[in-house]
Structure formats: structure tokens, C-alpha cells
Amino acid sequence: MSGADIREFSRPMTGPALVPLIDAIEAGEKPVVAAIEGMALGGGLELALGCHYRIAHSKAQLGLPEVTLGLIPAAGGTQRLPRLIGFPAALDMIITGRRVSAGDALKLGIVDQVTERNAGEVAVAFARSVVDCPLVSRRLSTWPPLCPADLDNILQMALARAWQRGRGALAPVACVQAVQAARLPYSQGMQQEQKLMSMLFASPQARALQYCFFSQRAVGKWSMPNGACWDNSTARPIRKAAVIGLGTMGRGIAVCLVLAGIPVIAMETDEKQLEAARRVVMALLEKEVQKLAVGLHLGLIHFTLEQRYLREVDLVIEAVFEDLALKKQLFAELSSVCHPDTLLCTNTSQLDVDQLATATSRPDLVVGMHFFAPANKIKLLEVVFTSRSSPEAVATAMQLGKWLGKVSVAVANCPGFVGNRMLRPYVEQAGFLLEEGATPEQVDSALEHFGLAMGVFRMSDLSGLDVGWRVRKAAGLTGPGVPQGQLLQTQQGYRYSPLADLICQKGRLGQKTGCGWYLYEGPGGHMARPDPWVHAFLEEYRRVHGLQPRSIGQQEVLERCLFALINEGFRVLEDRIVMDPVALDVIYVLGYGWPAHTGGPMYYAGEVGLPRVLGRLEYYQRVHPDIPHLRPSALLRQLVAKGSPPIHKWMWHIEEGSSRL
Ligand SMILES: CCCCCC/C=C/CC(=O)SCCNC(=O)CCNC(=O)[C@H](O)C(C)(C)COP(=O)(O)OP(=O)(O)OC[C@H]1O[C@@H](n2cnc3c(N)ncnc32)[C@H](O)[C@@H]1OP(=O)(O)O
Numbered sequence: 001m002s003g004a005d006i007r008e009f010s011r012p013m014t015g016p017a018l019v020p021l022i023d024a025i026e027a028g029e030k031p032v033v034a035a036i037e038g039m040a041l042g043g044g045l046e047l048a049l050g051c052h053y054r055i056a057h058s059k060a061q062l063g064l065p066e067v068t069l070g071l072i073p074a075a076g077g078t079q080r081l082p083r084l085i086g087f088p089a090a091l092d093m094i095i096t097g098r099r100v101s102a103g104d105a106l107k108l109g110i111v112d113q114v115t116e117r118n119a120g121e122v123a124v125a126f127a128r129s130v131v132d133c134p135l136v137s138r139r140l141s142t143w144p145p146l147c148p149a150d151l152d153n154i155l156q157m158a159l160a161r162a163w164q165r166g167r168g169a170l171a172p173v174a175c176v177q178a179v180q181a182a183r184l185p186y187s188q189g190m191q192q193e194q195k196l197m198s199m200l201f202a203s204p205q206a207r208a209l210q211y212c213f214f215s216q217r218a219v220g221k222w223s224m225p226n227g228a229c230w231d232n233s234t235a236r237p238i239r240k241a242a243v244i245g246l247g248t249m250g251r252g253i254a255v256c257l258v259l260a261g262i263p264v265i266a267m268e269t270d271e272k273q274l275e276a277a278r279r280v281v282m283a284l285l286e287k288e289v290q291k292l293a294v295g296l297h298l299g300l301i302h303f304t305l306e307q308r309y310l311r312e313v314d315l316v317i318e319a320v321f322e323d324l325a326l327k328k329q330l331f332a333e334l335s336s337v338c339h340p341d342t343l344l345c346t347n348t349s350q351l352d353v354d355q356l357a358t359a360t361s362r363p364d365l366v367v368g369m370h371f372f373a374p375a376n377k378i379k380l381l382e383v384v385f386t387s388r389s390s391p392e393a394v395a396t397a398m399q400l401g402k403w404l405g406k407v408s409v410a411v412a413n414c415p416g417f418v419g420n421r422m423l424r425p426y427v428e429q430a431g432f433l434l435e436e437g438a439t440p441e442q443v444d445s446a447l448e449h450f451g452l453a454m455g456v457f458r459m460s461d462l463s464g465l466d467v468g469w470r471v472r473k474a475a476g477l478t479g480p481g482v483p484q485g486q487l488l489q490t491q492q493g494y495r496y497s498p499l500a501d502l503i504c505q506k507g508r509l510g511q512k513t514g515c516g517w518y519l520y521e522g523p524g525g526h527m528a529r530p531d532p533w534v535h536a537f538l539e540e541y542r543r544v545h546g547l548q549p550r551s552i553g554q555q556e557v558l559e560r561c562l563f564a565l566i567n568e569g570f571r572v573l574e575d576r577i578v579m580d581p582v583a584l585d586v587i588y589v590l591g592y593g594w595p596a597h598t599g600g601p602m603y604y605a606g607e608v609g610l611p612r613v614l615g616r617l618e619y620y621q622r623v624h625p626d627i628p629h630l631r632p633s634a635l636l637r638q639l640v641a642k643g644s645p646p647i648h649k650w651m652w653h654i655e656e657g658s659s660r661l
Pocket residue numbers: 002003004005006007013039041042043044065066069073074197198201214217218
């Protein structure tokens with residue numbers, strides 16, 4: 001049972017109340033044995049906890065995921081679980097919402113028996129065997145709480161961790177407060193649990209998180225502007241795949257494929273890189289085997305320098321150096337080496353997938369599969385289709401992403417696809433704010449206080465400032481042939497900030513060089529500290545360019561950065577790069593650290609109010625007429641003019657025929 005029907009949360013609850021039902025089962029004189037066959041989640045597990053015994057199938061999974069929906073377990077889970085397995089283990093399960101396997105549940109003491117047989121049949125036999133046993137000791141709510149001597153410290157640490165990791169989310173904190181009440185007698189603890197649940201149940205954060213839940217499933221029902229979609233396109237079986245280019249991304253992708261049980265040809269052109277990759281990939285797989293406690297056939301992966309092995313694969317994922325000429329050459333080679341039906345996929349994060357398709361004799365079988373670093377951890381996958389990609393190729397890439405445990409989002413080919421396209425105005429505004437008087441830490445602090453996992457400058461230092469520098473050079477925005485350091489640089493007619501280029505020219509590439517926008521303990525360091533050199537550099541830049549620095553508040557940072565990003569999201573919708581705004585929210589929550597408890601950038605825009613987003617963009621555009629990204633999009637204007645319809649109706653208002661594909 002996967003718990004309550006989340007769709008019911010937005011309408012009056014029907015049916016018997018769960019709490020008195022569970023309490024009645026527990027208080028009954030007849031032994032009740034829970035048989036857990038598949039999932040016991042949320043209310044499902046809470047019901048099982050009210051039973052006197054629990055039998056689980058070996059493949060069952062158990063958990064209290066309410067926190068992921070902005071709630072807390074509200075049918076006694078926060079009171080019974082700590083009594084059964086202790087405060088530390090209960091806090092971990094309830095604050096994270098993670099599922100545990102039947103085996104782990106047995107070790108924790110959540111279940112009494114695990115079986116390979118039908119759990120229902122085993123439970124009936126078990127019930128017969130205990131029919132004369134007294135039930136007094138089986139009623140968890142009557143158990144005294146297992147309070148360790150350092151419980152205060154445990155709870156304080158859990159609360160601190162919930163605040164820090166939650167990044168403004170209320171539910172994790174409420175989870176700790178509810179579990180804390182398990183020190184009280186059951187009835188008093190239940191009052192606290194109900195009070196906290198009532199506070200959360202109708203909260204905007206709970207609505208936003210439940211929107212995220214359904215959005216991440218809705219994107220699986222993908223569609224393309226030409227009418228192809230998830231239920232009229234057939235995916236091909238992938239019996240064997242290849243990953244070409246075993247740098248950081250290629251290694252992560254290879255690990256994903258092996259963990260999904262797909263045989264992999266892992267290919268490099270350089271012997272040393274191949275050996276280094278072999279060591280890293282095998283170590284990652286060994287670690288996953290231990291963590292997942294699953295049998296894994298490490299022989300699924302074959303490392304090679306030879307292209308001849310590519311002939312037998314159904315799909316290739318290229319992850320070589322981010323250079324268009326190099327990728328085009330490789331795709332041309334693959335076109336002749338691989339079987340005519342082999343799908344050719346690229347992991348590029350920015351480059352034009354259409355040009356790669358043109359380099360082959362099979363453009364219909366070329367799609368982008370844009371993984372996010374670390375590829376074996378981040379759940380997001382952008383599947384990029386061109387106007388020539390066949391529905392079958394898109395369906396296959398989307399299905400493969402699901403097999404890899406990813407949330408696949410189908411997006412049309414355009415510069416930066418969706419995530420990086422929306423990121424550009426966001427990063428651009430941050431650079432302008434530095435010119436106007438802010439410091440990197442002031443901008444990052446505002447963004448992280450909003451709930452982003454990492455501010456824009458800490459993120460740039462992490463990924464390496466040379467990544468963006470290479471993209472700007474390729475776009476002709478900077479480089480040897482472009483005049484540097486002019487007053488308020490303009491490039492291609494618009495305001496352009498050369499600050500990032502100047503930082504890179506000083507060899508400050510971020511964590512990898514020990515300094516970038518911040519100072520680190522050394523090359524490869526992670527502890528970002530404000531850097532006096534950067535402050536002096538900014539002051540000198542403003543002086544040379546006659547820029548009068550001003551104090552810039554958090555609100556302006558958020559509006560300039562986030563509303564510019566949201567505005568680009570509306571342009572993405574206008575261009576029909578995606579067919580549903582929820583796709584943008586899924587991409588930003590899963591791939592860019594946008595706080596899920598605000599729903600995602602487009603959902604957040606609706607919560608802030610589209611008229612306010614429009615008004616603020618119009619204001620900033622008046623102040624900065626030389627920044628086109630601040631010019632409100634036509635769709636945003638249209639939606640405001642139509643009275644700000646709800647997000648699921650936005651696409652109704654896009655003029656027909658505006659599709660780019
Ligand atoms: C004031 C007091 C009020 C108290 C009442 C509140 C009580 C709360 C306690 C709870 O029980 S809260 C709910 C707890 N349960 C969950 O959070 C489980 C959510 N579901 C999942 O984690 C997964 O679906 C799964 C169960 C692990 C299965 O995953 P799988 O990948 O196999 O399938 P999905 O694609 O995720 O789902 C398939 C399909 O089913 C829909 N769905 C799944 N779970 C729910 C649910 N709990 N409520 C409504 N719908 C659910 C999902 O949306 C998919 O639908 P689609 O139309 O096919 O896309």
C-alpha cells in the first residue's frame with residue numbers, strides 16, 4: 001500500500017479516520033498480523049505499526065515519505081516508530097522519508113519476519129501460531145519511550161540538521177518536533193503530532209511539494225510539437241550500450257548503465273585514460289554493491305580502445321570533450337562503425353544536437369541524453385530531440401532514462417536546451433550585480449537564503465569558471481579577437497559583463513585552482529571563503545569604469561536573478577521547447593538545486609503572482625534598457641492580461657503556429 005491517495009489532499013477527506021482505526025486494531029483482543037507484500041508507505045506503514053505483528057515479503061519496501069510531501073506521518077507513526085526502533089533510527093527514517101528494504105526492516109525491528117513466500121499466507125499461519133499469546137506486549141503505543149541518555153543532544157542535532165538541509169522547508173523540522181513528543185505519554189504525543197500535521201496540511205509548501213510529486217511523473221507523458229508522444233511511440237529494447245569518452249561524465253553514465261543491468265562497452269582512445277576510468281568505475285560499482293546489498297555482475301562492463309566492439313550495441317552515448325568539431329567527427333565515424341539501427345546519443349550540455357545529427361547518415365536516430373554531474377547521482381536527464389529525431393528514438397532514450405532511475409524530460413534542441421538556457425540570464429544578472437556594488441558572497445547568501453542549494457558564484461567555482469568561459473569564447477563574446485575591458489562592455493549590441501572573463505584570464509578557475517570568486521584552502525579545496533583579492537578587483541573595475549557602487553538588497557538580488565530566469569522559462573514555452581511548464585520545474589528542482597518546497601521556478605512565479613513578476617521585470621528593464629533578458633516575454637504579458645490562469649492552463653494561451661519545430 002503506497003499510503004494515502006495524495007490526490008485526495010486537495011479535497012475534503014472521505015472514509016474512516018486512520019488514527020482511531022489503527023488505535024482500535026491495536027487495542028483489540030484478537031491478534032492482527034500485517035502482511036506486507038510490496039510497499040508499506042506512509043499511512044500503510046502506520047497501519048502496520050498498529051498491528052500486533054508484521055510479516056514482510058523479502059522484496060517489500062517500507063517507509064514514511066510524508067516529509068517529501070511537506071507533511072509528517074499523521075497516524076501515529078511519529079509515536080510508534082521511536083518506541084519500536086529507538087529515536088535515532090526513527091528520526092532518520094522520518095526526516096529523510098527514505099524507504100528501507102524488508103531485510104533492513106527486520107534488522108531494525110520493524111518487522112517480525114521476512115519471507116520469500118506469499119506474505120499473506122505466511123501471516124495467516126503466523127496468526128494461528130500466536131492466537132493464545134497475550135497481546136499486552138504487542139501494543140506499541142503502550143511501550144515506554146526508549147529515551148537514551150543523550151536524547152536531548154540527539155534531538156538538537158536532528159533539529160539543526162533538519163534546518164540546514166531543509167533550506168527553509170518546514171516539514172523536516174516538524175518531523176523532529178513530532179518525534180520529540182514521543183517522550184510523552186502516547187495520547188499527549190498524538191496531540192502534538194496532530195497539531196503539527198494540521199499546521200502543515202494546507203501549507204503552501206505542502207501544496208508545492210505535492211505538485212513536484214505529480215510533476216515528476218507527468219513529464220513521463222512526453223510529447224513533441226509534431227504530435228509524437230509517449231503513448232503513440234514505441235521504445236526499442238536496449239540489450240547492450242556503449243559509452244564513448246570516459247571522463248567524469250562518461251564514468252558516471254557507465255555506472256548507471258551497469259547498475260541498471262545493461263551490458264556496457266566503455267570506450268576510450270587513450271590507454272591511460274582507459275585504465276584510470278576502469279579503476280574509478282569499478283570502485284564506484286563495488287561501493288554501490290555494498291550499499292545496495294545487491295548482486296551485481298561486474299562483468300557487464302567491458303573496457304576497450306577498439307571501435308569494432310561498437311558494432312554489436314543498440315545505443316551509444318558519447319561523452320567526449322565538449323568540442324563541436326570533435327563530436328561531429330566522432331558521430332561521422334559512428335555512423336559507419338555502428339549497426340544501421342544503433343541509436344547515437346550525445347551527452348553534450350550545450351552544443352547543437354542538430355549539427356551532430358547532420359554529421360551522420362541517420363539523423364532520425366540521433367538524440368541528446370544530457371546527464372547532470374555526478375551522472376550516477378543526479379536524477380535528471382534532459383532528452384534532447386531535433387526536428388529529425390524519430391519518435392522511436394525519443395521514446396527509447398526516455399525509457400532508458402527511466403531504467404537508469406532518472407526522471408527523463410523531453411526537450412527540443414536549442415542553445416542550452418532548457419536548464420542551461422534558463423541559467424544564462426540568471427548568471428548574467430549576478431555578474432551585473434557585482435558591477436553595481438554587490439560581492440559574490442552577498443549574491444550567494446541571498447540565493448541560498450531563498451533555498452537554492454548553492455549560490456551562483458559558489459556553483460560556478462564548483463563546476464569550473466573555464467566551462468562558461470569556453471562557451472562565451474565559442475559564442476564570440478570574448479577571447480583574443482574581442483576588445484576587452486571597455487566601459488560596461490557591450491557585446492553584440494547589449495550589456496555584457498567581462499568580469500568572469502577577466503577572472504579566468506588571471507588563472508582563477510574556481511575550486512580546481514584554489515581560487516575563483518572565492519578563496520579555497522588550495523587547488524581542489526571546497527571551503528569557500530570571501531577573497532579580499534576579489535573585493536579589490538571589483539572595486540578597481542568599478543573605479544576604472546566609473547561605476548558608482550551602491551548597496552544592493554536581498555530582494556533585488558532575488559528579483560533580478562530569479563525573475564530573469566523565470567522570464568526565460570516563459571520564452572522556452574513560447575518556443576515550444578517543452579510542451580508543459582511542469583517540465584521546467586522538474587528540471588530546476590532535480591538538476592539545479594531549486595528548493596522543491598517552492599515547487600520550481602514556474603510554479604513559484606504563479607505563487608508570487610504573475611502581475612508582480614511582470615511589474616518587477618518592467619521596472620528593472622526601465623532601469624537597465626540595455627539588458628534584453630529583463631524584457632518581459634510575450635507569454636508572461638499574455639497570461640497577466642488573461643487574469644493569470646493556473647499553471648496547467650498556461651499552454652492554452654500560446655498563439656498557434658509559434659512552434660519552432
Ligand atoms: C489532517 C490529517 C490528514 C491525514 C491524511 C494524510 C495521510 C498521509 C499519510 C500518507 O500516506 S501520505 C502518502 C504516502 N505515500 C507516498 O508518498 C507514496 C508515493 N508514491 C511513491 O512513492 C511511488 O509511487 C511508489 C509507490 C514507490 C511506486 O513508484 P513507481 O515508480 O512504481 O510508480 P509511480 O510512477 O511513482 O506511480 C505510478 C502512478 O501512481 C500514482 N501514485 C503513486 N503513489 C500515489 C499516491 N500515494 N497517491 C496518488 N497517486 C499515487 C503516480 O502519480 C503515478 O500516476 P500516473 O498517473 O501513472 O503518473
